[in-house]
Amino acid sequence: MTSTAIFSDLDTAFIEDFRIMSTFGATGNGGVDRQAATIPDGEQRRWFSGLLQERGFTVKFDRAGNQWGLFEAVPGAPFVVVGSHMDSQPTAGRYDGAYGVLAAAHAAFRLAAAWAETGAPQPRYNIAVVNWFNEEGSRFKPSMMGSSVYTGKLALETALATTDAAGVSVQEALDAIGCRGDFGGPEAAYCAEIHIEQGRSMEREGVTIGLVSSNWAANKYEFVVHGEQAHTGSTVIEDRRDALLGASMLVVAARELANQFPGVLHTSVGQLNVYPNSPVVVPSRVNLLLDLRSADEAVLAEADNRLHRRITEIEALANVSVEQHQSHSWPVTPYQREGVELAANVAADLGLSNKAVMTLAGHDSTNMKDLVPTVMLFVPSVDGISHNEHEYTTDEDIVAGLAMLTEVANRLCQGVLEG
Numbered sequence: 001m002t003s004t005a006i007f008s009d010l011d012t013a014f015i016e017d018f019r020i021m022s023t024f025g026a027t028g029n030g031g032v033d034r035q036a037a038t039i040p041d042g043e044q045r046r047w048f049s050g051l052l053q054e055r056g057f058t059v060k061f062d063r064a065g066n067q068w069g070l071f072e073a074v075p076g077a078p079f080v081v082v083g084s085h086m087d088s089q090p091t092a093g094r095y096d097g098a099y100g101v102l103a104a105a106h107a108a109f110r111l112a113a114a115w116a117e118t119g120a121p122q123p124r125y126n127i128a129v130v131n132w133f134n135e136e137g138s139r140f141k142p143s144m145m146g147s148s149v150y151t152g153k154l155a156l157e158t159a160l161a162t163t164d165a166a167g168v169s170v171q172e173a174l175d176a177i178g179c180r181g182d183f184g185g186p187e188a189a190y191c192a193e194i195h196i197e198q199g200r201s202m203e204r205e206g207v208t209i210g211l212v213s214s215n216w217a218a219n220k221y222e223f224v225v226h227g228e229q230a231h232t233g234s235t236v237i238e239d240r241r242d243a244l245l246g247a248s249m250l251v252v253a254a255r256e257l258a259n260q261f262p263g264v265l266h267t268s269v270g271q272l273n274v275y276p277n278s279p280v281v282v283p284s285r286v287n288l289l290l291d292l293r294s295a296d297e298a299v300l301a302e303a304d305n306r307l308h309r310r311i312t313e314i315e316a317l318a319n320v321s322v323e324q325h326q327s328h329s330w331p332v333t334p335y336q337r338e339g340v341e342l343a344a345n346v347a348a349d350l351g352l353s354n355k356a357v358m359t360l361a362g363h364d365s366t367n368m369k370d371l372v373p374t375v376m377l378f379v380p381s382v383d384g385i386s387h388n389e390h391e392y393t394t395d396e397d398i399v400a401g402l403a404m405l406t407e408v409a410n411r412l413c414q415g416v417l418e419g
Contacts, residue, residue, distance in 0.1 A: 011399045014106045017051065018398070021086075021102055022094040031389025032094055036087040036134035036145075037065065037170065042177030044086055048101070048131060055109050057129065061181030063156055064149035065133035065174045069105065070186060071112050072126045078189035079128040080412045081372075082107060082405065085135030085146075085364060093391020095196045095381075097135055099398055103194050104129045107406040111413065124415035128186045132364045133174075139164045140173075141289075142220075142328040147364035150185050151371045165273075190339075190412040191374040193365040194405045196393050200384030201357065208400050210357040210378030211343045214334040215366045216266075217300050220291040223250060223311075224323040230282040240282050244274055246318035247286035253310045254290055257303050265303050266293045266360065289327065295358055297332055330366065338417050339375040346407045352400055373417060375408050377401065 007015065024047065025032045025040030034040035045067055049059045052069035060068045070079070084100025108127045114120055132150075137143025140162045148154035160171040174180035197203075202210050227243030254267040273287040292307065294300040311322050340356065347354040357378060359366070365376045379401040382392040411417075 005396045005399075007395070007399060010106070010110065011402070014102070014399065014402055015395055017106070018099070018102055021047070021098060025088065027091055027389055029091075029389040030094070031092055031391070032088050032098075033090050033092065034086070034088050035090060035139040036136065037139070037173035037177055037179065039177065041087055042179060045131065045177070045179055048086070048105070052105060052129065056112065057108070060183040061179050062150070062183040062185045063180065064146050064159055065170070065179050066146040066150060066185065067131040067133075067179065068183065068186065069108070069129035070126070071108060071128070073112070073115050073123050074126055077124065077126050078187040079126045080409055081128050081130055081186070081188045081191045081368065082193070082409050083130035083132065084193050084195055085132045087134055087136050089136050089138045089387050091389055092387055093385070093389060095391050095393050096198070096386055097195065099196060099393065099401075100194045101129070101131045103398070103402045103405050106402055107409050110406050111410055121414065123413035124418070125189045125413045126186075127409060127413055128188075134170070135364055140170050144362055144364055144367055145170075147367040151367045153367060188368070188372045190417065191365060191368040191372055192377070192405060192408050192412060193363060193368075193374070194377040194379065194401050195363060196381045196386065196391070197357070197378040198361055198381055198384070198386035200381070202355070202378060202380040203382060203384070205355065206353065207355050208352045208379065208397060209343075209347045209354040209404050211340050211347070211354055212335055212359050212376035212378060213340050213356045214295070214332060215330070215359045215362070216293045216295045217297050217332045218291055218293040218328070218330055218362065219300060219304055219326070220289065220328040222325040222327045223247075223288050223290060224325075225250070225286045225288070226321045226323065227282065227284050227319070229276065229284040232280050232282055235282060241319045242282050243286045243320055244283040246314055246320035246322065247272060247288050249314045249318060250288065250290060250311070250322075253307065253314065254292075257292070257306060260306070261294070261299050261303060264294055264296055264299050267291065267303070293360060295332060330362065333366070333369070335369050335376055336373040339373050342411060342417065343375050343377060343404075343408055346404060346411065350403055350407065352404060375412070377404060377408070
């Protein structure tokens with residue numbers, strides 16, 4: 001798509017930095033592949049450090065691999081934390097997370113420049129730009145790892161000991177790219193994050209800014225289906241204990257649950273690991289990740305009960321056993337009302353169309369809002385495409401989102417929510 005908008009020099013610089021950022025881990029179809037603590041992730045982090053330092057920000061890495069750009073306008077004061085994540089899924093889009101980090105940086109640059117002007121009002125709080133580690137959870141589970149450690153929801157030692165499919169630990173991976181520091185993280189007073197919607201509702205309604213009021217609840221499970229290896233040609237069907245058959249039944253069961261609660265329950269199985277994964281061996285073990293999500297916790301609970309009843313049936317039908325581990329879960333929790341109202345006022349003042357929305361996906365802000373008052377904002381996604389190389393948001397919308405985030409961060413730094 002070709003933009004016909006006329007942008008300011010500051011907006012053009014932001015768009016150019018976004019173009020540069022998108023070259024790290026670039027894929028052939030216009031996306032990126034820079035999973036947490038891989039070489040492309042390390043390269044983009046080094047580039048981002050330079051961008052921050054050129055503008056007078058101090059860059060530090062904390063013990064969980066979160067990257068911080070700190071601007072201390074008020075010595076000793078807490079910080080307004082703005083940012084998102086720059087890691088991606090395999091063959092993912094350019095905008096997911098990364099847009100929010102770069103928008104946070106450019107918002108902070110604009111505020112720092114404004115505060116330096118003669119006679120300008122000085123902030124009550126400092127500003128910190130953050131690139132959270134391993135939000136996606138594609139290489140290391142669970143997702144939102146860095147913000148979970150920062151907010152005390154996940155022990156640092158547990159995070160660092162987590163391994164990927166090749167047996168490489170988080171600590172080893174971070175050390176390999178030089179991104180594990182000894183910083184404890186700044187003291188946060190407030191938080192703001194902007195992100196692409198990853199859905200179609202805003203584009204469909206012609207809305208520029210989404211004011212996130214709450215998140216959907218989610219139950220995420222890791223299931224291990226145990227069977228027994230056998231020859232695919234010679235073993236009698238009745239004698240087989242086919243772990244892949246049992247896993248396939250779980251995949252179908254998840255979709256059938258969604259069909260039973262149309263529009264209010266989302267389910268998926270995003271990952272299967274089959275052992276021994278040989279063309280002539282009946283699989284003896286399958287690991288799979290299954291999740292259930294809903295804005296209605298009663299629906300989620302009922303779906304969860306139905307799923308577990310179905311598991312008992314699958315064990316008998318496929319002659320397998322199913323081992324269960326809860327990978328990650330969170331309830332429906334609202335963002336602070338005063339933060340949503342602040343964002344609505346900013347959008348009105350800037351003349352940006354807006355509406356209240358819920359987030360179906362997890363974001364680092366869903367952790368931060370449990371620690372400090374947090375504002376979460378969305379910009380539209382063209383056709384709702386996400387976790388896909390063809391993910392796209394127009395330059396007009398990312399620039400509008402930057403203006404929105406800048407003013408939200410400005411008012412938070414000025415302490416407008418105090419009292």
